[in-house]
Amino acid sequence: MSKPLGYYTNSTPGDDTLLATLQDKYGAAFEKISKREKLVILTALASHVGCQLEGDCREEIFTIAKQMIEQLTIADQTGIMEAIIVQIRWGQNFVVEKQESPMQQ
Incomplete structure (x- = not known):
């Protein structure tokens, strides 16, 4: 069973915030949102957060x-997502510096 959003965020039940509104509408653990819809939210948030971070992404x-x-x-893919989310939240941040292409050297 999932924990409520407040476990993962700074949300407190009864607050007048977006998270409180979402919990009221979709449940404290987003149980009223389908797996597909959760993946859409995850994709959008991951893209946004990724764009806020410094560094580049290696082609490999x-x-x-x-x-x-x-x-x-699919089970292994979702397991990898879970592992990566934990590492992003609690792990060290390795930054890839922009690499020059051979034409720029």
Whole structure:
């Protein structure tokens, strides 16, 4: 069973905030939002947060992501998402500096 949003956020029941409104409408653990809808929210938030961070993304990471999509089961893919979310929230931040292409050297 999922924990309520307040466990993961600074939300307190009864607050007059977006999180309180969402909990009222969709449940304290978003139980009234489908798995597909949760993935849409996750995708949008991940994209937004990623754009706020410094550094670049290595080309090989896109290849790795494609391989994961093609070769891993849905269960393994969601497990990887969970592991990455924990690492993003609580782990160290390795920053990839912008790499010069051979034409710029």
